[in-house]
Amino acid sequence: MNALLELRKPFEGRAGTASGGPARIPTGAHIDARKLITLADELSKLIDSWPQDSPTGDKMLIEAHYRDIVAKSNRMTRLLRQAPDIPVNRSIVGARFDHGDDGSPRHVITYYVSKDSVYKTISLLRHYAIYIHENGSFSGSVASAALDTFNRGKQKMPDGLYKTEFAQVVKDSYYVRTFTLPEGLRDAVSGSFITLFNTGELTVKELMDHLAIDPSDYQIVDDLTFIANNETVIDSIRHATPYLVSMSATLDDFTQEPLFQPTAVQQQDPLLPPPSNEPIVGVS
Structure with missing residues (x-):
């Protein structure tokens, strides 16, 4: 079963009361222009591999793999942003854990997000990668101290590039390791409970109609969850729209043995003997 975080409210949380400062990366950290190019190339491949006949229309689902467990302040603020007045956190539809080599x-x-926002992100990454290469303060690599100096000073940016945006792109690129498409159907078998991402635009019934899957092949639990009655429905979704699946689980995932078995508590005789010289108080 995928280690998902269930989102019970918008993932962005409460807006901060302070204005905050410029985007920074951890002290002693650095990021090369090559990292920005790599992220741009990954997004380009993802958008090329996204099916033209996807039921999501001009939108797509993208997984951002972060370098660790990230605080809200270290999630993306500029990459994949759909509009200046729409925070990137509003585009979140799911979250889970994976594990590093250690x-x-x-x-x-x-x-x-919209495909247009992905194209714009690719362009941003490539333009700022060139800027990192050509700017003498960086010479191909942005160190934390150099970024702090950049943020404090007055910068004359090339046409179409912006100081604040540059720092945001650098920070986002530092914390994001890689981009991929979702693969929620990886462990699905007959009898699995399968849940779609809550895009607000597609229900189980609409997806099944789109794929022309026979109603006898599945049982609808709610708008986003169904039970796969056989391998046919799983194969159909795996072939056509695996990226729409948030998670899959079997009944065994909900009935696993506990990691720790409780042990009976042994009763122990009291360490102090009961009192033997208590006064007797009575009424005559």
């Missing part, structure tokens, strides 16, 4: 947990957050 076993440490990391966030994987799924965003539902």
